[in-house]
Amino acid sequence: MGSFFSTLLGDYTQVPYVPLAFHPDTKGSQIILDASQYIAxxxxxxxxxxxxxxxxxxxxxxxxxxxxxxxxxWFGGLRLGFTSEHPSLMNSRDLPPYACPNLVKQGACWASVLPDDYVGEGTIVSFWVNRKGCVFFSVNHEFDYYLLLEDVPVKKPLWAVMDIYGRTKAVQLVDPSRPKIHMNESSEKLLNASGQNGEYLERALLKKHI
Structure with missing residues (x-):
């Protein structure tokens, strides 16, 4: 409990390192996480x-x-950025459908659209914020990097925001500190199941609006 509240207050010196994963509870209504919480x-x-x-x-x-x-x-792809609002304090039911512009307009979030050239299947995308509040991204571990957005307040704790939008169907967090997770049978079943569920849900949505 003490570690949780110290994290909320921005004191990370007493909190042990936690491997980077997706937040297990706060997510869009269409998101399915695998058991490891590395694949969304x-x-x-x-x-x-x-x-x-x-x-x-x-x-x-x-x-x-x-x-x-x-x-x-679909068209378009990933939207990437940061939020200063602790995801654990958000209610998934209140999340807007898009990071841009909806979540950004609510305040405490800074995000932008990744160019379509960088949203292909198999592409590896890295993004980060520097001390001046500029967010950059690079692809496929290349040396070159590009400006995505500016004016992010880095004096506040920041959580990564990722919008799996449009053409982008599934992503995996890649952590350099651990071996890469290869698609196994359970992950393949998750992707296949999501596709089948997606077709059912989309038909239901169409019927609702007819």
Whole structure:
């Protein structure tokens, strides 16, 4: 309990290191997490795919994602950024459908759209915020990096925000401190199940609006 409240107050010196994963509870209504909480899949439609990191991200700490699966029926892809609001204090039912512009307009969130050139299946995307509040991203571990957004207040604790939107169907967090998780049978079943559930949910949504 003490560690939890010290995290809320931004005192991380007494909190032991926690491996980076997706927040287990606060997520968009279409998000399915695997047992490890390293793989996030959007079940249906092209929206309601918000996910957050399970802990604050340090300045210059890279958050790295691999795009595992695409859905070619949609346009656009990942939205990336940071929030100063603790995900544990959010209610998943109150989350907006999109990071941009909805969550950004609510305040305490800074996010932007990843260019379409970098949302292909198999692409590895890293993003981070520097001491000046500039958010950069790079792809496939290349040396070159690009500015994504500016003016993020780094004096506050920041959690990563990722919107699994549009073409992007499933992503995996890649942590350099642990071996890469390869798609196993259970992960394949998760992706296949999400696709089947997605088709059912999309038909239900269409019927609702007819």
């Amino acid at each position: 899949t959007r079940a249906a439609t092209f929206r309601d795919g918000l996910v957050f990191s399970n802990r604050p991200i340090k300045v210059n700490e890279k958050v790295t994602l691999e795009i595992l699966k695409e859905d070619g029926r």
